[in-house]
Amino acid sequence: MGKIFSRMGDGSALWLTEDELRQELLAGTEDAADRGKISPLNEDELERLFEICASPQKVVSVEPGHEVVHSFDAGTLKFPLRGGVPVDRLGTVLAHERAFCSDTFEVGHCDYSFKPVKAIIAEERQSMEQIQLNATIPVYYGAMPNLGLYTKPDGPVDNWSELLPLGKIAEAREAQEEALELAVKDIYYVCEAMHEAGADGINLDTVGASGDADFMAALRAVEKLKSIYPEIHIEMGMAGEFVLGMHGGLEYDGIRLAGLYPHKQLQLAEKAGVDIFGPVINTKSNMSVPWNIARACTFVKACSEIAKIPIHPNAGMGVGGVPVSSTAPLDAISRASVALIEIGKADGL
Amino acid sequence: MGGVRTAGDLVARVMASKALRVNEAKKYVADKLGLSVFDLSDSQVMREVREELNIGHVLARPGGAIGIEAKIRIAELLDIQINSVNRFKSKLGLSLLNQK
Numbered sequence: 001m002g003k004i005f006s007r008m009g010d011g012s013a014l015w016l017t018e019d020e021l022r023q024e025l026l027a028g029t030e031d032a033a034d035r036g037k038i039s040p041l042n043e044d045e046l047e048r049l050f051e052i053c054a055s056p057q058k059v060v061s062v063e064p065g066h067e068v069v070h071s072f073d074a075g076t077l078k079f080p081l082r083g084g085v086p087v088d089r090l091g092t093v094l095a096h097e098r099a100f101c102s103d104t105f106e107v108g109h110c111d112y113s114f115k116p117v118k119a120i121i122a123e124e125r126q127s128m129e130q131i132q133l134n135a136t137i138p139v140y141y142g143a144m145p146n147l148g149l150y151t152k153p154d155g156p157v158d159n160w161s162e163l164l165p166l167g168k169i170a171e172a173r174e175a176q177e178e179a180l181e182l183a184v185k186d187i188y189y190v191c192e193a194m195h196e197a198g199a200d201g202i203n204l205d206t207v208g209a210s211g212d213a214d215f216m217a218a219l220r221a222v223e224k225l226k227s228i229y230p231e232i233h234i235e236m237g238m239a240g241e242f243v244l245g246m247h248g249g250l251e252y253d254g255i256r257l258a259g260l261y262p263h264k265q266l267q268l269a270e271k272a273g274v275d276i277f278g279p280v281i282n283t284k285s286n287m288s289v290p291w292n293i294a295r296a297c298t299f300v301k302a303c304s305e306i307a308k309i310p311i312h313p314n315a316g317m318g319v320g321g322v323p324v325s326s327t328a329p330l331d332a333i334s335r336a337s338v339a340l341i342e343i344g345k346a347d348g349l
Numbered sequence: 350m351g352g353v354r355t356a357g358d359l360v361a362r363v364m365a366s367k368a369l370r371v372n373e374a375k376k377y378v379a380d381k382l383g384l385s386v387f388d389l390s391d392s393q394v395m396r397e398v399r400e401e402l403n404i405g406h407v408l409a410r411p412g413g414a415i416g417i418e419a420k421i422r423i424a425e426l427l428d429i430q431i432n433s434v435n436r437f438k439s440k441l442g443l444s445l446l447n448q449k
Binding site: 233 | 350351352353354355357358360361362364365366368369370371374386387389390391404405407409414415416417419420423430431432433436437
């Protein structure tokens with residue numbers, strides 16, 4: 001066998017010998033196992049990953065009958081905004097339903113954060129009502145907790161990113177606690193309106209982007225929503241594989257949030273009432289795609305083994321073993337997807 | 350899975366509404382439709398099934414259900430609650446108990 005075509009985590013081409021590919025896979029799973037204190041992939045799983053990564057075909061796939069469903073983040077942002085196609089959100093939803101054959105879809109505002117949506121909730125609700133009349137596939141409403149938006153000058157709270165370098169730890173923590181209370185109120189306000197509009201569910205996306213207080217706001221908001229609307233469906237997609245300890249002292253159900261890896265995040269999401277959990281495993285751009293795929297599968301498998309709810313790992317640019325590129329190559333995307341389904345035992349992507 | 354071209358939307362609905370893992374959700378849908386799990390992602394099989402049940406498909410046709418009409422049938426067929434269907438019926442003054 002000649003050299004195997006692969007890629008680096010930044011998307012650039014890479015050619016590996018069989019031995020080099022096996023070493024990359026082993027190193028990737030060992031890195032995840034070491035960081036997450038979880039089991040590495042076994043020999044059979046590594047051998048299957050080798051077959052997936054070494055396939056000479058450009059695009060690989062699962063066997064017929066083993067497909068999983070897709071959910072989205074930033075759904076209606078991608079076609080009209082990122083792609084620049086002049087079509088409204090209803091048209092975007094229907095294009096994804098009838099042309100792209102998406103299993104589900106997600107409507108979001110261009111700011112994609114709960115705080116700015118609050119001011120235009122009537123228009124958002126009206127859009128969701130129209131979309132629900134016309135769409136057959138499940139359509140969620142998605143946005144980020146985005147705690148950073150609550151800091152001055154855009155918000156009322158002192159900026160902890162400015163306070164921390166000054167050594168004002170107590171003040172930084174207090175600011176985050178204040179911001180998370182505001183975020184819980186806003187998330188609840190928007191989600192309640194979208195539920196009343198007929199949304200099939202809520203996608204709390206990029207959770208933890210501002211650290212542990214951001215994750216706490218999402219968990220508390222889910223808990224509150226579920227206590228009042230037990231039937232509401234909530235998907236929680238994370239921002240990164242590791243919860244940053246911007247506060248450091250926040251606990252949910254007695255568990256410190258800072259430093260949690262996906263399988264621990266999942267357990268808290270389940271306790272809060274989340275219905276679908278989307279773990280994120282960051283792609284390292286200076287490591288190979290096989291290394292990143294093995295690493296992602298190790299974390300996702302650790303989630304799947306203990307999950308009581310479906311797992312939809314994020315598999316897109318820069319996460320889930322997919323290269324850090326806005327035009328991620330199909331060869332890499334398809335390999336990461338198959339690996340996450342077959343080895344990670346994902347229920348969806 | 351292929352959305353309304355296959356049974357992807359149906360599996361996704363059951364997965365969310367009953368918090369089932371993917372294999373359980375597929376079996377649930379297959380049993381309700383009287384099909385095998387393999388058939389659910391076969392666009393040839395599912396086109397005929399979806400058209401016969403009139404639950405929405407990628408191909409538009411006269412009288413073919415889309416949107417809320419298709420979802421009312423899907424809720425009945427899969428015995429699940431669909432938020433927009435419940436609210437639509439509520440607006441019309443129809444009892445949820447009359448869903449079947």
